[in-house]
Amino acid sequence: MGxxxxxxxxxxxxxxxxxxxxxxxxxxxxxRPSTREAVLAAAAALGYVPNANARGLARGRTGAIGLYxxxxxxxxxxxxxxxxxxxxxxxxxxxxxxxxGVELECRVRGLALMLGAGTPQTAxxxxxxxxxxxxIAGRVDGLIAFAGAAPSDALTRIAxxxxxxxxxxxxxxxxxxxxxxxxxxxxxxxxxxLLHVHRHREFRYIGDSRTAEFDARYxxxxxxxxxAGVAALPPAHSAPGAEETTRAAVGDLLAADALPHVIVCxxxxxxxxxxxALRDNGVAVPGRVAVTGFDGIVAAGLxxxxxxxxxxxxxxxxxxxxxxxxxxxxxxxxxxxxxxxxRQSCGCA
Amino acid sequence: MGxxxxxxxxxxxxxxxxxxxxxxxxxxxxxRPSTREAVLAAAAALGYVPNANARGLARGRTGAIGLYxxxxxxxxxxxxxxxxxxxxxxxxxxxxxxxxGVELECRVRGLALMLGAGTPQTAxxxxxxxxxxxxIAGRVDGLIAFAGAAPSDALTRIAxxxxxxxxxxxxxxxxxxxxxxxxxxxxxxxxxxLLHVHRHREFRYIGDSRTAEFDARYxxxxxxxxxAGVAALPPAHSAPGAEETTRAAVGDLLAADALPHVIVCxxxxxxxxxxxALRDNGVAVPGRVAVTGFDGIVAAGLxxxxxxxxxxxxxxxxxxxxxxxxxxxxxxxxxxxxxxxxRQSCGCA
DNA sequence: CTGAAAGCGCTTACAG
DNA sequence: CTGAAAGCGCTTACAG
Numbered sequence: 101m102g103x104x105x106x107x108x109x110x111x112x113x114x115x116x117x118x119x120x121x122x123x124x125x126x127x128x129x130x131x132r133p134s135t136r137e138a139v140l141a142a143a144a145a146l147g148y149v150p151n152a153n154a155r156g157l158a159r160g161r162t163g164a165i166g167l168y169x170x171x172x173x174x175x176x177x178x179x180x181x182x183x184x185x186x187x188x189x190x191x192x193x194x195x196x197x198x199x200x201g202v203e204l205e206c207r208v209r210g211l212a213l214m215l216g217a218g219t220p221q222t223a224x225x226x227x228x229x230x231x232x233x234x235x236i237a238g239r240v241d242g243l244i245a246f247a248g249a250a251p252s253d254a255l256t257r258i259a260x261x262x263x264x265x266x267x268x269x270x271x272x273x274x275x276x277x278x279x280x281x282x283x284x285x286x287x288x289x290x291x292x293x294l295l296h297v298h299r300h301r302e303f304r305y306i307g308d309s310r311t312a313e314f315d316a317r318y319x320x321x322x323x324x325x326x327x328a329g330v331a332a333l334p335p336a337h338s339a340p341g342a343e344e345t346t347r348a349a350v351g352d353l354l355a356a357d358a359l360p361h362v363i364v365c366x367x368x369x370x371x372x373x374x375x376x377a378l379r380d381n382g383v384a385v386p387g388r389v390a391v392t393g394f395d396g397i398v399a400a401g402l403x404x405x406x407x408x409x410x411x412x413x414x415x416x417x418x419x420x421x422x423x424x425x426x427x428x429x430x431x432x433x434x435x436x437x438x439x440x441x442x443r444q445s446c447g448c449a
Numbered sequence: 450m451g452x453x454x455x456x457x458x459x460x461x462x463x464x465x466x467x468x469x470x471x472x473x474x475x476x477x478x479x480x481r482p483s484t485r486e487a488v489l490a491a492a493a494a495l496g497y498v499p500n501a502n503a504r505g506l507a508r509g510r511t512g513a514i515g516l517y518x519x520x521x522x523x524x525x526x527x528x529x530x531x532x533x534x535x536x537x538x539x540x541x542x543x544x545x546x547x548x549x550g551v552e553l554e555c556r557v558r559g560l561a562l563m564l565g566a567g568t569p570q571t572a573x574x575x576x577x578x579x580x581x582x583x584x585i586a587g588r589v590d591g592l593i594a595f596a597g598a599a600p601s602d603a604l605t606r607i608a609x610x611x612x613x614x615x616x617x618x619x620x621x622x623x624x625x626x627x628x629x630x631x632x633x634x635x636x637x638x639x640x641x642x643l644l645h646v647h648r649h650r651e652f653r654y655i656g657d658s659r660t661a662e663f664d665a666r667y668x669x670x671x672x673x674x675x676x677a678g679v680a681a682l683p684p685a686h687s688a689p690g691a692e693e694t695t696r697a698a699v700g701d702l703l704a705a706d707a708l709p710h711v712i713v714c715x716x717x718x719x720x721x722x723x724x725x726a727l728r729d730n731g732v733a734v735p736g737r738v739a740v741t742g743f744d745g746i747v748a749a750g751l752x753x754x755x756x757x758x759x760x761x762x763x764x765x766x767x768x769x770x771x772x773x774x775x776x777x778x779x780x781x782x783x784x785x786x787x788x789x790x791x792r793q794s795c796g797c798a
Numbered sequence: 799c800t801g802a803a804a805g806c807g808c809t810t811a812c813a814g
Numbered sequence: 815c816t817g818a819a820a821g822c823g824c825t826t827a828c829a830g
């Protein structure tokens with residue numbers, strides 16, 4: 101037998117047509133049991149492995165969905181003996197938790213998951229300007245992309261062919277859907293806690309506005325402060341995954357002698373870096389300044405002090421994205437809920 | 450324009466043949482620049498997304514590799530406020546770390562990664578006895594499978610078509626390769642430490658022998674004890690990921706009043722469960738009994754007491770597997786090294 | 799219940 | 815530098 105037997109080889113060995121082989125696998129009820137057994141026996145004898153590309157091409161769908169993540173290009177060495185919550189990626193971050201949700205949901209449904217990653221600028225040598233995301237998109241029935249991981253025009257283009265869910269998006273690419281999380285209520289609750297329980301009046305927000313989701317957080321922050329008659333200064337720029345930007349933001353506040361009483365960060369990832377930067381500069385948290393995060397990643401529970409944050413249902417975000425893609429749900433009945441998690445960094449016990 | 454424009458549509462709009470469209474993307478140097486621009490413009494205008502299935506079929510390869518994991522079917526809820534190292538899967542486990550290595554290596558190479566998971570028994574309804582692993586295998590150029598995740602006959606079959614790396618394997622499926630880790634040296638060093646530094650003589654091993662890798666650990670354990678004139682009782686059965694088996698193993702020792710001075714576990718995952726079980730029964734670790742693990746997962750550094758273990762280069766395992774698949778390396782120059790990590794659970798400071 | 803045949807959307811010698 | 819055409823390995827109406 102030649103290498104890589106095909107359906108033709110199986111058909112020949114079983115003494116049937118390729119149509120029958122195909123039916124024996126795909127629609128067993130349509131084939132006489134004895135025929136079916138003969139086909140399966142022939143397939144086993146030949147070591148037949150169906151070619152999923154051919155199947156996908158013929159069927160018009162692939163049975164797989166894609167997840168396109170932001171490529172932090174993080175190269176993690178093996179876990180150190182002494183762990184700190186800021187050893188980036190030692191503990192699962194937001195995107196990792198969402199990915200896990202996607203993975204689990206796919207497993208349950210028997211869907212294969214195709215993983216890819218890039219930045220909006222990423223283009224492979226052979227791609228000639230065509231971003232890698234289309235490479236993933238071309239082989240799946242639906243695509244989940246983290247906002248900012250793929251160029252929005254590429255997503256718009258892809259969305260014309262297959263369903264696309266852009267996480268954290270809402271605004272970027274046309275034709276895509278998103279998973280809605282109640283950022284607003286979460287942030288409002290957090291700020292109200294800082295205002296009314298800890299009686300803070302001097303706030304500063306650190307974060308970026310790369311995605312609609314981040315915008316929603318800042319908007320809720322500013323609105324809540326405004327409601328309490330507290331001025332909201334413009335946000336200090338910082339981006340999750342770019343530690344130096346967060347350190348610079350904190351450094352600027354210190355240098356300008358403009359340290360507020362609360363630093364509200366747009367993500368836990370940034371808040372943990374801020375915690376580090378403040379410690380490095382001998383600033384007591386929460387004594388001198390309170391710090392808060394957003395997301396509820398594992399590391400937030402391990403820092404010293406523990407990080408007060410808004411927990412969002414990260415795995416549920418991933419699962420919901422898959423369900424939107426499969427058509428199992430056509431829209432969310434309600435935004436996914438968030439919850440305030442109080443720890444020491446805001447001044448709580 | 451109809452839905453899902455194809456190369457034919459692009460060709461027509463650009464006024465060229467489909468061959469030229471194909472060349473414009475795949476072999477730019479072969480096409481006149483002006484032609485190429487026309488093609489790219491037409492593609493952009495139509496929102497053309499190449500069909501990877503068709504490409505894979507025509508080319509005979511897909512540009513993707515597959516990772517088939519053991520399906521623990523673990524459904525993790527959101528992180529709790531109070532974390533303990535035994536909140537299974539809150540922290541990355543062995544397989545998660547290996548997967549990360551695989552992911553990173555794939556990103557670097559521009560390879561897409563197809564994820565699937567199952568147990569040796571898993572077969573989808575539509576698969577009619579054909580395990581899902583072949584479904585993944587049919588759409589990739591190479592497959593990495595965790596030992597025990599897929600039936601070995603299926604792997605043997607697949608290995609006849611595409612390169613297969615079975616992690617933890619060595620013995621299971623014919624025609625597959627594996628990534629070799631120096632389990633022997635690691636375990637020997639651990640047992641020698643327990644023998645000579647802590648002067649222990651009463652040992653018990655907890656673990657299973659599902660894979661060659663686990664066998665190697667037990668063999669090294671038994672051999673090292675034998676070398677010191679210490680009797681090695683048969684291992685008590687326990688399996689990582691099946692917490693109840695580990696608890697039962699510990700429970701049996703307690704019930705039989707046969708608690709040794711050291712419990713050597715085949716994995717960290719089991720050792721952490723053992724730690725829990727012992728604590729639940731009021732047994733002091735390391736006071737009454739020392740406990741050790743193997744792997745060096747993150748959670749091992751977070752338990753109380755900290756878990757003494759043998760660190761293996763999990764991410765490197767994943768990366769090596771990818772390199773073996775791509776043909777970048779044809780064989781390992783040496784087994785991947787392991788390192789003894791001493792913490793409190795063995796009695797060290 | 800089974801088969802002949804078209805078609806899925808690409809790539810790639812082979813000509814020109 | 816460009817095109818006509820075969821072929822990759824399946825699925826699926828359509829006949830029988």
